[in-house]
Amino acid sequence: MADRPRVFVSRRIPDEGLDLILAAADATIWPDEMPPPRGELLRSIEGMDGVLALLTDRVDAEFLDRAGPQLKVVSNYAVGFDNIVVPEATARGVAVGNTPGALTETTADLAFALLMAAGRRVAEGDRYVRAGKWKTWGPLLLLGTDVWGATIGIVGFGRIGQAMARRARGFNMTVLFHDVMDPPADVVAEIGAQRVPLDELFSRSDFVSLHTNLTAETRHLVNEERLRSMKPTAVLVNSSRGPVVDQRALYRALSEGWILGAGLDVTDPEPMPVDEPLLTLENCLVVPHIASASRATRAKMAVMAAENLLAGVRGERLPTPVNPEVYEGR
Secondary structure, eight states: TTSSOOOESSOOHHHHHHHEEEEEEEEOOOOSSSOHHHHHHHHHTTTOOEEEEEETTTTTTHHHHHHHHTTEEEEEEESOOBBBBBHHHHHTTTTTEOOOTTHHHHHEEEHHHHHHHHHHHHHHHHHHTTOOOOOOOOOOTTOOOTTTEEEEEEEEEEEHHHHHHHHHHTTTOEEEEOOOOOOOHHHHHHHHHHHHOHHHHHHHHEEEOOOOOOOTTTTTTTTTHHHSSTTOOEEEESOGGGGGGGGGHHHHHHHEEEEEEEEOOOOOOSSSSSTTTGOOOOEEEOOOOOOOOSHHHHHHHHHHHHHHHHHHHOOOOOSSBSSSGGGGTT
């Protein structure tokens, strides 16, 4: 039908969301597992009324200009949106949507799994067995860090940071946190968390878990100085964004024994190159950005992204807008 909006979906998403889009719009869907190369992406969005983008798609002035003035919405299949230059979209009247809340608990599950696996050296133990090294039980074999009763420092105390804290309390952990924003006082009291300066958090914690947005201020927030201030038995967990950690400094910290281990769901860059020095270390656990990778959560994200996309092309307010200021004066 000629009056159906035209949209581009930059990768296949779960059917729960894709079916909604196909029922309401003329959709072009990028068919490959790998993201569209930049040139293909720019060609594909020309003349579209809406775009459903992934974190791998850079949405900037070039992107928005190439799409054209009829573009109404960019719906991001993610809660984060550091791939989108939001002020550029707002200046053109383009609504930007994301998927907040959908992946909170699932991401916290994975972050806590990394915490336990890195702290108790689970992946190292698995490789040890598979390599035929397991000859006997030994009192000093693969000693790790206790989780029960330990101190966790959470950097970024939004939805996911709070969910991580609730899991930590189930393990009788002392919860420290740092955030530039003020979390609700009732939430802090309910969890029994203590707000501390950032440097104190790093020096006191047995586990440091990162849940902050990527900004100019948080890029390389975890640097050599902060890694050196951590306990030699401490573990770093990152499920936020790769560039929050200075990976060269982390390599030194892990290889020289400043800290015990690290569990990374995100890296800089992504994907991590196979010749990355961190991958040579037994005490660095790396998984491929799978924090939200449960069937139920990815389906929920797909529905939210589809609903944002379709609301945008209809000229309606997005259910979860990143830039609500785009509606001012309408």
